[in-house]
Amino acid sequence: MSTIYPVPDFSGARRHVFPSVPSHRLLAGLSCSLGVLMASQALAQTADMSGASRQSASPATTRQTLPTISVHDRRQDPNGLLRMDTANSTGSRLGLTERETPASVTVIDRETIEARGARTTHDVLNELPGVHASATHGDVNVTQRGFRGASINQVYNGINLQYSIATQPVDAWIYERVEDIGGPSSFLYGAGGVGATINYITKTAQRHDISEVQLGAGTRRYRQAAFGLNRRLAGDGSGQKDHYVRIDANHERGGQWADDNRGHSSQIVTSLLSDLGGGFTHTLAYEYQHERDYRPYWGTPVIQPAEGRQSVLERLRYKNYNSADGLYMQRVQWLRSMADWKLSDALSVKNTFYGYDAVRDYRNVEEYALDSTNTQVNRTSALLQRHDHRVFGDRIDATLRSAIAGHRSDWSFGVDVSFNRQTTYPAYASDDWESAVDPDHFVTEYFYDLPGMVSTYVPKNRHRVDNLAFYLENRTDLTPTLKLLTGLRHERIKLHFSSLDPEEVKRDGKRSYHPTTGRIGLTWDISPQTMVYAQYATAADPAAGNLASTYYSQILANDRLTTGRMLELGTKISFWGNRGSATLSVYDISRRNIATNDPRDRRVTYLIGRQDARGVEAKLGLQLTPAWSMQANVGYVDAEYKQFYRRGESLAGKTPSNVPRTVTNLWTSYALTPELKLQAGARHVTRLYGNENDTIWWPSYTVADVGFEYRFSPTVTLSGFVNNVTDRLYATESQPDMVVLGDPRSAWLTVKVAF
Structure with a gap:
């Protein structure tokens, strides 16, 4: 019997922090953690007992390699040199720097986020080379290297949620940095990621004091208040029995530009770092996010007939055709417990x-189209929906510094187990419902006045993904x-779909997948300033959709995952007396087994499709003078279907929709005085195809931004952006x-005080 939930105003939703976790899985995760730690202790003792003989047998292991320390002035201009010698956690689990990694890796750190005025995570994404990001609350569209959707992994602190809607853009205040690795990365983060992996790193407690407050205000009644605090609770700072706590909070409201669209959001992240002695x-x-968006914007109808180059009526730019009480709400919670144990200089x-719990609610009319005379807007797709999504898991990583025949050899290995659960509650208006309104002068209905719409959430579909x-x-x-860098990952994935709709025949679908993916790469340090690399990598991702939201019909079709492979060559250099830095990569990616229709019967699906992408990514950083700096990146891709049918039509040679051929970013800044810095940026995106056979498109565009930063003192900074x-x-x-x-054009000011 299905459970029926009344539609609440979020305060009425079920709210335990992480309810209904099977106790045997919690115990299994904790027992697994304890078992590994005990085994690691035994390994450490063995390593200590045999240390003398090992040192004598291999002189290479006797040398002590001090950790790389990257020191820079906090006032260093982020629009200057590329920081290739700082370790990142996304391109490898071995703690390699960008220069050491045989892949195209980009890191947007906290300082750069603030200097460029990136307010949301999607603002940050659009600074990455070759990345194009767009989002409504029902669709997160991120493309890189010719791929999008489930082919782009977006992970949080290395945790893959396997669901694109979970990557809704949020305020960037709570993130320390965003890291990106181009190309296949399933061997690091699991199924998905043939195009790229983007990793959002949340702020956590540090071993030094932080005190900061930021206030902001801008056009369309935008307001922001945020603070961060990091303090030592106990201990003397020696690293033994020290405890540090950190809390960062942000609240903002306003800033929406569509008519009658308004909203607010809040984020809180807090953490406790404890040095417990013995290298442990x-x-x-804990992380909490809440967002409420009233009458959200879903899109603007284009002028008909919709063929060739698309355009919109200028006077409709700000029009909002959603229901009068349209709504999007989300509440997200994260809990992570991270234990690090350095058993010896060689082994850690x-x-x-981790646990993730999210509820997202929708009530909207989401699709609009002008009629053939462009005198009325036809409104369709009225949807009441809830996503109830939970993910729990445990990941164990170990790193070992060793030597093989006198050559240094570092290892990383581990186990990752996760349980992904999602229940959806879709409800639609009557099948024949359609509303026609005047494009300029109209009043839309209240959502629950729509014919056939009921104000209850009834569970219809349940997805379970065990990995x-x-x-x-x-x-x-x-x-x-x-x-030589090598990597290998083997997964055991079980997908189970259940239909819970009380008005339909019960249907269950099950699939099991066992992908093995890997990477082999070679780096050559031609000089301390120049390296070249080559890598071959493979990937696997769903043939259609996301695993955590796959429809029953897709499960029947997806009897195996797609296979992806990539060959990449590149170089990373510093030049001009270390006042210039650059990276360049060329790649060739092929994705096979894409779900495609039978050309003779569109109701039949085969996994025989293929998509290829060839391209170039480049980054450049220049410190032209002590006061003037510049950074730029460009991504070019030639993406096309090689074998693909949709509705009986071959799309071979066509470019996938909403994949721009070229994306270019440029930033420059100039310090007029030690206190005042001016900056400007520009972004160019080539045409976006709006359908699968490339007959309609939005033309290329260039958007420019400007800003300034004025330091009243070392602790007080005023910034402004347009x-x-x-x-x-x-x-x-x-x-x-x-x-x-x-x-459209928007402006805001922020005041940041550190104390």
Whole structure:
């Protein structure tokens, strides 16, 4: 019997922090963690007992390698040099820097986020080379290297939620940095990621004091208040029995530009870092996000007939055709327990136990199209929906510094187990419902007045994805300048779909997948300033949709995952007396087994499709003078279907929709005085195809931003930004009958005080 939930105003939703966790799984995760730690202790004791003989047998292991320390002035201009010698956690689990990794890796750190005025995570994404990001609350569209959707992994602190809607843009205040690795990365983060993996790193407690407050205000009644605090609770700072706590909070409201669209959001992250002695540290982190968006914007209808180049009526730019009480709400909670144990100089173990709990509610009319005379807007797709999503898991990582035949050889290996659960509650208006309104003068209905719409959430579909993965990574010094990097991951995935609709026949669908993916890469340090690399990597991702939201019909069709492979060559250099830095990569990616229709019967699906992408990514950083700096990146891709049918039509040679061929970013800044710095940026995106056969498109566009920063003192900074300074009308996503417009000109000021 299905459970029926009355539609609440979020305060009425079920709210335990992480309810209904099977006790045997909790115990299994904790027992697994304890078992690994005990085994690691035994390994450490064995290593200590045999240390003398090992040192005598291999002189290479006797040398002590001090950790790399990257020191820079906190006032260093983020628009200057590329920081290639800072370790990142996304391109490898071995703690490699961007320069050491045989892949295109980009890190947008906290300082850069603030300097460029990136307010949301999608603002940050659009700074990455070759990345194009657009989002409504029902669709998160991120493309890189010619791929989008489930082919782009978006992970949080290395945790893959396997669901694109979970990557809704939020305020960037709570994130320390965003890291990106281009190309296949399933061997690191699991199924998905043939195009790229983007990793959002949350702020956590540090071993130093932080006190900061930021207040902001801008156009369309935008307001922000945020603070961060990091303090030592106990101990003397020696690293023994020290405890540090951190809390960061942010609240903002306003800033929406569509008519009658308004909203607010809040985020809180807090963590406790404990040094417990004996090389053992533990971090407990909790994160809370809440967002409420009233009458959200879903798109703008294009002028008919919708063929060739798309355009919109200028006077409709700000119109909002959603229901009068349209709504999007989300509440997200994260809990992470991270234990690090350095058993010796050579061996360390990390265990991460995590839980994720999210509820998202929708009540909206989401699709609009002008009629053939452009005199009325036809409104369709009225949807009441809830997503109840939970993920629990445990990941164990170990790193070992060793030597093989006198050559340094570092290892990373581990186990990752996760349980992904999602229940959806879709409800639609009557099948024949359609509303026609005047494009300029209209009043829309209240959502629950729609025919056939009921104000209850009834569970209709349940998805369960269980995953057990084993992975291994190695980096071996073949010579002092030649390094070999290899990685391998094997997964055991079980997918189960259940239909809960009381008005339909019960249907269950099950699939099991056992992908094995990997990478082999070679780096050559031609000089301390120049390296070149080559890598071959493979990936696996769902043939259609996300595993955590796959429809019953897709489960029947997806009897196996797609296979992806990539060959990449690149170089990373510093030049001009270390006042210039650059990276360049060329790649060739092929994704096979895409779900495609039978050309003779569109109701039949085969996994025989193929998509290829070839391209170039480049980054450049220049410190032209002590006062003037510049950074730029560009991504070019030639993406096309090689074998693909949709509704009986071959799409071979066509470009996937909403995949721009070229994305270019440029930033520059100039310090007029030690206190005052001016900056400007520009972004160019080529045309976006709005359908699968490339007959309609939104033209290329360029958007420019300007800003300034004035330091009243070392602790007080005033910043101002104007985005889309020319008020360019442009679209970030194209659909056959409507487009998602980008933000019009907006301005805001922020005051940040550190104390």
